[in-house]
Amino acid sequence: MVISPVHYIALPLLAAFLMPLLAKVNRELVRIIPGVVLTYLLFVSVVLMQRVTETGQPIIETLAGWQAPWGINLVFSQFTGFLVSLMVFMATLIWIFSYRFKKVDNEPALKYYILFMMLVTGSVGVVLTGDIFNMFVFMEITAIASYSLTSFYRDRDGAEAGFKYLLIGSLASTFMLLAILLLYTQVGTLNMAMIAERMHTVPVGMKVTILILFLTGLGIEAEMFPLNGWAPDAYSQAPSPVGATFAALVVKAGVYSLIRVIFTLFDIQGAYQYLIIMGIITLIIAEFAAMKQTNLKRMLAYSSIGQMGFVLIAFGIGTKEAVFGALFLMFNHAIIKSLLFMSGSFFVYNSTSKDIKGLSGIGKKFPYMGFLFSIGAFAIVGLPPFSGFWSKLYILIAAADESMLALVAIILLVSIVEIVYYFRVVAKLYFGKPTDKEVVHKPTFGGYFSMTVLAVVILLVGFYPDIITGFIHRAADTLLDKGAYISNVLSVGH
Amino acid sequence: MDPILYNKIISVGVYGSAIGLILIGLYAVLVKKHLTKIVIGLSIIDAGVHLLFIAVGFIKGGTAPIFSEKGIELVNQGTAMVDPVPQALVLTAIVIGFGVTAVALSLVIRLYRHHHTARIDHIKSLKW
C-alpha cells in the first residue's frame, strides 16, 4: 500500500463504521482497533513528514482523479503536516490514556471509540483539505462528534453543556455556510488556492462581509471571546480524555481554519489587528474568569480559552517570528493542557467533589500525579525550564520587534493572574490538609504511560527546544508563503 | 409579462423568502424559550440557507447539469446548464443538518428528563 495523506481520513472513518460490526465478533477489538489505526497514522506521519522535509515540497493528493480546482485535494505541506502529526500523536496518547479508562466501561466503549475516531477524522480532515466546503464538512463531523462526546456521561450537566455547544455550534456552521455561499458566488470555485488567487477580483465590501461571516463562524470554534460561552461548559462536563481531545485536536482545527482563512484566502490587513484585539480581550476575560473558579476542570477550561487568545494575538502580529511562536504555543498547549486534563481528572475522580477545595492534600496520596500536574502547571504559565516558556518568549520577542511593548506588558500582567490560580491549586494539592478518603481509583497503566510521555516531552522541549523548532520554523514559513501554496496546489496535474 | 421584471420578481421572491426563513429561524433561536422551538429554529435557519444556495445556482431556462446526450445537445444549442455545485453542496448540508437536529433532539429529551423542564432559561446549572 502506498502511503498517502488520504489514509488520515479514510482509515479512522472506516474504523469508526466497521467497529459496530467488529464488536459483534469480539468486544476487545473495539478498544484495540482505534489504537492500531492511530499507531499506523503516526507511522504515516513520520514517513510523510520526512518526505516533505526532504523535498521541501508539499504532498498534494487529488481525490477521485479530479484535478484542482475541480476536485477535492488534500495538501500535506510542512505546515499542515506539522499540525496533523501533532494531532495524531496526541490522539494516540489520548487513546492509550482512555484504554480501560474506568468510567468508559464496556457498553459505551463502542460509542466512545466511534465518536472518538470520527472526531479524529474530522479535525485531521479540516487541516488537510484544500477545499473550503470540504473543510466545512469536516468541521461538522468534528462538531457532531464533539456534541455527543460532551454529553457522553448522560448526566444532567453533560446534556446541558452538550446542548449549549450544539446551539452555538449550529450558528457557527450556518455562518460558515453563508460565507462559503457568498464566496462561491463571487469567485466561482471552492478550491482554496483558486479562491486565494481570485480574491483580488472581489469587491471590497463583499470581501469584508464574507470575512466577517467566516470570522464569526470560525471564531466560535476557535473559542474567541465573546463567542466562547459554550467552551467552559463543554470542557468541564466532557469526560477527561475528551477534554484533552478538545484542547489538542478540536480547538487546533478551529484555530487552523481561522488562520487559513485570514492568512491564505483573504488579503485584508485589518483582520490581523482584529485578531490581536480579540485575542487580548479573550485572554484577559478568560484568565480573569479562571481566577475565581472553584471547579478544577472549569478552571482548566478558562485557562485553555485564554491560551487560545494568546495564540490569536501571536497570529495577529503576523510576522514570521510571531507565527512561529504561535505554532509553538499551539504545540505546547496541546501537550500541556492534555497533561493537565488527564492528571487533573484523577484528582477530581478521587475527591468527594469537583471543587478545588476537595483536592486538598490529594497530592500526598498520588505523589506522582501531583508531580505531573505541577509540571503541567509550571509549563503552562511559562516558567522555565519547561516548554511553555519558549513559546511565550518567542511570541513576546516577536511583539517587541514590532514595538508593541504595551501588548507585551498586558500579556505579562495577565500571566501573573495565571500564575496565581495555577499555583493556588499546586499549593493546595501538596500542602493542604488531606481529606480522609480512601484511594479508590488508581490510574491505569496506560494512564501513567501517556502522562509520563507528555511530561517527558514537556521537559525535553523545555531543556532543548531545538528538537522541535526546526519543524515549527518550516511550518511557519510554509503558512506565510501564500504564493507557493497557490502555485503548488494549482500546478498539480498540469 | 416582461421577462426582466419576471426575473426580478422571482429572484426577489426566492432570495427574500430565503432571508426571511433565516430571520424567522434566528428569531426562534434568540427569543423562544422552549428547547424544541429552538431546535426547530435552527432547522429553519438551515432551510433558509439551503434555499439561498439553490437560488444562487439557478439560471432561468437552464437545463439539468447532466452530461446526457440531450443535455449536451441543449448546451450546444446555447442553453446554459444550471450550476451543479450548489446543489451538491446543499445535499451535503442537508445531511449534516439532519444529523445535528437528531443529536439536538436527543439532548432535548435528556435535558427534559433531568430538569423536568424544557425552558432554556431554567437550565443553567453551569455558569460563570
Next chain:
Amino acid sequence: MNNIVLIILILLAGGVLSFLLNQIKPLLSGVTAFVATVAAAVLFFTGTGTADNFDFVLGGMHLSMGINGYSWIFGALILGFSSLVLLYSISYMKGRDRLGYFYLNFMLSIMAMMGIIFSRDFISLFIFWEIMTWSSFLIVVYQGLSEGRVGIKYMIFSAVGGYSMLLAIVFMKAQMGTVLISDLVSHFSGFAIQQQTMVGILLLITFGVKAAVMPLHVWAPRAYSDSPMSYTSVFSGLLSKMGIFGMGIVLISVFANSSTFGTNTFYISNVLAWLGAITGVMATFYAVIQTDAKKLLAYSSIGQLGYIVMGLAVGTKLSVMAALFLAVVHTIFKGTLFLVVGAVERQTGTTDMTKLGALIRKMPWTFLAALISIIALAGIPPLAGFVGKWMFYESLIVSDHYFLVIMAFLSSTAAFLYCYRFLFGIFLGQEEKEFENVKEAPATMVIPMVLMAALLFVFGVFPGLLFDPIAKGMEVLGMGTVDWSMTVLSNGWGDHVDTMSIISAIGTIFILAFIYLALWNRKRTRYVTTKDIHTSGEIPTENENLTYAVDFYKPFERAIEPVMKRTMDFYYNHLGEGLESFFNFLRRFYTGNGQTYALYVIVFLVILILFSKQIFL
C-alpha cells in the same frame, strides 16, 4: 567537560539523586545533597577561573555562560555557605516527611543560583532566575502552614519581578538584537532617556523583589519564617543576595553609561538609595516588635539588605565596597542566626521568645555562635560587621549623603534593641519548666554554626581576605582599581584604624575582665536562680508582669505606633481583594443561559458588520 557546566550538572544530579534515594532511606537524601554540594564547591574553588566560558545556541538564541571576578564572590559564597547549611540540614530535617522533595528543591535552588551568577546573558539569567523562584516557592509551601497563602504572595511578587525582567529582555532583544549583559552595558548610552529609565526600573524591580526592598518586601517576612530554618538561612542569606548581585550589575555597570543630569548620578540610583534607607529603618522597627525569633530575624534581614542596597545605589568606590562586604558578612551572620533559631526550634519545639529562656546553660555552643553573630550584626568590633559598618558610614559621609547617614544611624541604633532581645529572649532570662530537659543540638548542626561564627571573627581581624576578591569584582564592574589593605582601614580624613590594634585592645580588656571575674572576684559571687525575683518589700499582684520576655519593648512599641499603623501589606491586600471581586464580576458574562450565548454571537456579528469599515479597512 567544561567546569561551569559540570558544576551545574553536579548540583542538578545531586538534587535528582537525593530525590530518588529518599525512597530507599531518607537519611541518604540529605547526605547526597551535602556531598554533591561539597563536590561542586571543591570543583568551583579549584577548577574554575575567569577563563572558563561556555557559549551555546539554544532555541535560536546565542547564550553564554562564564565567570568573572564579580560573580566569583557570589559563587564562592553560595557554594561555601550552602555546603555548611546542608551539613546542618542532615540532622535538622531528620524525621520529616518528603525529604526527597525538600532536597530536590533545595539543590535546584542552589543550582539556579550558580546558574544566575554564571549567566552572561539575560535569557539564561532569566531561566535560572525563574527556576530559583519556583523551587523556593515549593519549599515555602513545604510545611503546609497558612494554606499556601504565603507561598502565593511570594509567587505573585516574584512573578512581577520575573516578568518585569522578561519585559526588559524582549525590549533589549528588539533594540539591540542580542541579550548579552555586556551588550546592554555598552549599548545603554545609546538608549533614549525614557528607554534607559524603563529598562533600569524594570530590572531593578526584578532584583528589588528578591532583595526585599520597600515597597516590594511584603512577601519576605512570612516566606522566610514559613520555610524550614535550614532553607531560610539560604533564602535570606543567598537568594536575597541574588537581588544584590543583579543590582550591582545594573546600578554600577549599566548605569555608568546612563545619561546624566549635570554631575548627579542617574536619578533612579538616588531613589533607590532612599528606598533602601526607608527599608532599613522600617524593617528594623518591625523587627524590634516581633515576639517570634524567626520573624525578628526575617525583618532584620530585610533591614540589612536595605543597607546593602543603599550602599550600591550611592555608588562610590567605598560604598560599593562596603555594600559588598556587608553582603558577604550578612550572609554569614544572618545565616548562622537562622541556623541557631533552627537548632532552638528543633530542641525545644518553639521559636516564641516570650516562652523561651535561659537556654545558655543547655545549649552553650549554639549560644556562642548566636552571640558572635549578634555582635557582628550589631557592628561591634572586632567582628566583621564592624568593618562593614565603618566603611559604610564613612562612604555615606564622604559622599555627602547626610540624610542617609541619619537614617542609617537611626536604624542601626534601633537594631541594638532587637539584637539584645534576641539574645535575652532565647538564651538569657528566666528558665522555664518545660525546657528543663533541653539538650544541645547534635554535632553536625553545631559545627557549621561555630565554623561560621569563627569566620566572622577571621574576617573581622583580617578584612583584607574579603577585600581582595571584592576589589577584583569591582574592577569587573568597571569601577577601576580599588586600594585595600589586609588589616588597616583608612578613611578620607587620613585616619587609620588597624584591626590588629583593635583586636589586641579588645582582647586585653576581655582577658583582664575574665581574670577579674573568674579568679579575683570568684569568691564573692553566689549562684541564684533566674526566678529569684526581689520586689523590694512590695507584694506583686496577679496582673503584674514578672517575666521580662513579655512586653519587652512596650514603650518603644508605643513610640513607633503611628508609623506602623498602615502597612504596605494592608494596601496590597486591599488591591488583591478589589481585583478578585472585579474578576468575579467579569465572569458573570458567562450567564449559563445558552440562549444568551447565542445572542452574544448574533450581536457580535451585527457589530462587526456595522463597523466593518472601521475595523477592517
